[in-house]
Amino acid sequence: MSKENNYPDVIFIGQPNCGKSTLFNAIAGLKADTSNFPGTSIEHTHSKVNVEGNILNIIDLPGTYSLNPSDPAEKVALVHLFHEKPSLVINVIDASVLGRSLELTLELIELRYPMIIALNMVDLAEKKGVEIDIRKLEKILGVPVIPTIAIRGRGIKELLDAVLRGLEEGLTVSPIEWSRDVEQKIEELINLLPEDFTVVSNKRFTAIHMIEANKLFFDKVLKDINPPLKKALDQVRHDLETMHNAPAYEVISAERHHLALKIFEECSRVLRGKRISFEERVDDVIMHPFFGYIILLAVFCGFFLIIFKVGSPLEGLLLEPLTNLRHSLLQTLGTGVLSYLIDGLLAGIGGGIAIVLPYFLPLIFLMSFLEDVGYLARAGFLMDTFMHKIGLHGKSISPFILGFGCNVPAIISTRTLESRRDRIITSLLIPFIPCSARTTIILALVAFYLGPLWAFGFYVFNILLVALLGRVITLFFKTPSPGLILEIPSLKVPSLKNMVKKTYFQMKSFIKFAWPILIAGSIVLGLLQYLHFDRFINLILSPLVEKGLGLPRDLGVTLVFGFLRKELSLVMMLQALDVSYMDVLTVISKEQIIVFTVFINFFIPCLSTVALLWKEMGKKIALISIGLNTGVAVILSFIARLILGK
Amino acid sequence: MPEVISLIQAPPDTPLKIVDILGGHGVRRRLMAMGFHKNAIIELDSQAIFRGPVLVKNLTSDTSVALGRGVAQKIMVEIIE
Numbered sequence: 024m025s026k027e028n029n030y031p032d033v034i035f036i037g038q039p040n041c042g043k044s045t046l047f048n049a050i051a052g053l054k055a056d057t058s059n060f061p062g063t064s065i066e067h068t069h070s071k072v073n074v075e076g077n078i079l080n081i082i083d084l085p086g087t088y089s090l091n092p093s094d095p096a097e098k099v100a101l102v103h104l105f106h107e108k109p110s111l112v113i114n115v116i117d118a119s120v121l122g123r124s125l126e127l128t129l130e131l132i133e134l135r136y137p138m139i140i141a142l143n144m145v146d147l148a149e150k151k152g153v154e155i156d157i158r159k160l161e162k163i164l165g166v167p168v169i170p171t172i173a174i175r176g177r178g179i180k181e182l183l184d185a186v187l188r189g190l191e192e193g194l195t196v197s198p199i200e201w202s203r204d205v206e207q208k209i210e211e212l213i214n215l216l217p218e219d220f221t222v223v224s225n226k227r228f229t230a231i232h233m234i235e236a237n238k239l240f241f242d243k244v245l246k247d248i249n250p251p252l253k254k255a256l257d258q259v260r261h262d263l264e265t266m267h268n269a270p271a272y273e274v275i276s277a278e279r280h281h282l283a284l285k286i287f288e289e290c291s292r293v294l295r296g297k298r299i300s301f302e303e304r305v306d307d308v309i310m311h312p313f314f315g316y317i318i319l320l321a322v323f324c325g326f327f328l329i330i331f332k333v334g335s336p337l338e339g340l341l342l343e344p345l346t347n348l349r350h351s352l353l354q355t356l357g358t359g360v361l362s363y364l365i366d367g368l369l370a371g372i373g374g375g376i377a378i379v380l381p382y383f384l385p386l387i388f389l390m391s392f393l394e395d396v397g398y399l400a401r402a403g404f405l406m407d408t409f410m411h412k413i414g415l416h417g418k419s420i421s422p423f424i425l426g427f428g429c430n431v432p433a434i435i436s437t438r439t440l441e442s443r444r445d446r447i448i449t450s451l452l453i454p455f456i457p458c459s460a461r462t463t464i465i466l467a468l469v470a471f472y473l474g475p476l477w478a479f480g481f482y483v484f485n486i487l488l489v490a491l492l493g494r495v496i497t498l499f500f501k502t503p504s505p506g507l508i509l510e511i512p513s514l515k516v517p518s519l520k521n522m523v524k525k526t527y528f529q530m531k532s533f534i535k536f537a538w539p540i541l542i543a544g545s546i547v548l549g550l551l552q553y554l555h556f557d558r559f560i561n562l563i564l565s566p567l568v569e570k571g572l573g574l575p576r577d578l579g580v581t582l583v584f585g586f587l588r589k590e591l592s593l594v595m596m597l598q599a600l601d602v603s604y605m606d607v608l609t610v611i612s613k614e615q616i617i618v619f620t621v622f623i624n625f626f627i628p629c630l631s632t633v634a635l636l637w638k639e640m641g642k643k644i645a646l647i648s649i650g651l652n653t654g655v656a657v658i659l660s661f662i663a664r665l666i667l668g669k
Numbered sequence: 670m671p672e673v674i675s676l677i678q679a680p681p682d683t684p685l686k687i688v689d690i691l692g693g694h695g696v697r698r699r700l701m702a703m704g705f706h707k708n709a710i711i712e713l714d715s716q717a718i719f720r721g722p723v724l725v726k727n728l729t730s731d732t733s734v735a736l737g738r739g740v741a742q743k744i745m746v747e748i749i750e
Contacts, residue, residue, distance in 0.1 A: 088702035123730035408721030507737035
């Protein structure tokens with residue numbers, strides 16, 4: 024994407040929670056041509072911006088603690104950094120944890136790419152009583168340092184000015200020396216690198232990363248292609264290990280760590296002693312072993328209550344005029360093919376506006392609020408115990424919650440999980456989480472016709488089912504989960520602007536992706552009805568639909584099309600039964616509504632989810648997911664029918 | 670010499686010094702990248718119910734990290750008098 028033109032590439036990189044994406048959005052928002060992926064920056068985000076007449080390609084990479092990746096999201100960052108040599112790197116640092124952040128900075132400096140530091144959240148550092156001497160930091164690192172407060176938009180102009188100046192004048196970055204004995208060993212290895220050896224950026228960086236490399240893969244390759252170099256590398260590692268009495272990679276990591284701490288001490292003054300801030304007191308309560316869970320429960324109940332309270336009246340409000348329009352149009356158009364097509368079109372548009380927006384919009388907005396405040400990580404901490412019971416750990420909670428919005432970004436966000444085992448289990452469970460489309464169906468059918476309590480019960484049952492399935496799926500894996508290591512970011516007052524922006528981006532990509540399928544699907548169904556092809560599908564499915572589930576035969580076609588997008592099933596149900604939303608109960612019973620909802624809810628994840636599972640986890644997992652969902656849907660809806668005695 | 674104990678056995682709200690990190694490459698690398706080095710000063714904050722994860726404050730880097738019990742067991746510390 025970035026190589027289609029000659030605009031300079033500017034890469035944003037930083038540790039997780041440093042406010043990198045906020046800074047990126049603040050800049051990308053200046054001149055929008057942004058292709059944002061839903062969820063946070065698990066996938067990198069590109070944007071072209073125009074800064075005083077200069078077009079820049081800015082790229083937001085996923086947060087990474089170091090350049091030795093441990094989870095798939097971090098690997099995305101590296102692939103980009105190494106393969107496409109950027110024109111400039113912006114290292115975003117959380118000033119309030121400067122000491123630790125500098126370790127990544129030192130690693131980036133080793134790359135010797137032109138670089139600028141955005142020292143973000145300087146206000147938070149001040150509040151913590153940390154005063155940073157920016158000029159001194161600049162001098163020691165040899166890199167321009169610009170203080171910013173991304174969330175309030177401060178320092179952004181200065182940062183962009185520095186970027187333009189840097190691109191124009193060029194920036195030279197030279198690494199800071201480590202201990203003599205370590206440097207000597209690195210030098211030894213550099214001298215042994217053959218002329219034709221693939222070098223990333225420069226020889227010193229390459230040599231250091233060879234020493235640090237994860238032994239299993241890299242060493243095996245090296246042993247095959249250059250045995251003498253492998254021997255030399257082993258010797259260097261061995262020397263370092265005997266000198267420092269620690270594994271070689273730890274020696275290197277300790278060098279950076281000590282240097283980072285030294286620089287931190289030189290450049291900053293801690294004005295106050297141990298702070299007992301307001302935030303800490305709040306944290307004591309919301310992470311309390313007892314009250315924490317009460318609050319968590321309250322937050323999530325409130326969360327869904329708000330969505331329901333906002334969504335339900337809005338839905339009625341939006342649906343009514345559309346239904347009226349459809350009726351009057353049908354009367355004027357008669358029963359030709361055009362009437363079927365236009366009716367399908369209107370039904371599709373209606374589904375898109377009146378059913379998806381009222382629920383999806385508040386959900387992603389509240390979600391970004393919880394994320395920006397820092398509550399999501401805390402929820403992960405609190406939920407870890409329960410997640411262990413289903414064979415996962417607390418980090419999986421965030422993909423699950425995202426799954427309530429849309430399964431697609433939820434599956435992408437499993438990239439933050441370190442082990443493939445956890446990714447597979449989480450990805451298989453996500454399609455069972457009622458996403459906004461399915462919530463819409465639950466609310467529109469169960470809550471509307473049977474009452475909100477039924478819908479709540481449905482939800483609780485759904486979550487218990489996810490837990491049960493988790494337990495069962497875990498049985499197929501021998502290795503246990505690698506355990507939780509999750510940073511708890513400091514609590515922040517979220518910026519409305521940032522939340523709105525995040526919601527907007529997610530909404531936009533959702534609409535762009537979902538509406539065409541929704542509308543096209545509705546039109547196709549209209550056409551099928553005109554050609555009476557739906558009867559054919561209904562006939563094939565009738566053993567399952569009529570005999571198995573006790574539903575009207577006409578609903579067969581909606582099951583098939585639910586696969587395109589879940590909310591389509593609802594629109595199509597009305598269309599297939601040929602009733603308006605208000606008159607559904609005249610055609611089918613309440614029990615049938617439950618059986619239908621159970622089936623639709625657990626049936627094959629929608630087309631886009633399957634496609635993504637296939638891409639992310641492979642064909643096998645995608646097929647397992649389809650099989651699992653279909654099996655569960657058939658079994659559960661059949662049981663529901665038996666219980667309800669229909 | 671103060672006694673070396675696993676982080677899981679350490680008392681809460683007491684400064685602790687990391688003396689060693691056990692376990693394989695993967696866990697050690699991840700912990701180091703997040704600021705858990707030898708000699709770093711940490712503090713156990715609160716404990717979740719049902720033997721859940723522990724919340725660890727890293728006083729050296731001023732960060733908070735939640736660690737599963739399995740991971741916390743691998744961090745060997747001594748109490749700073």
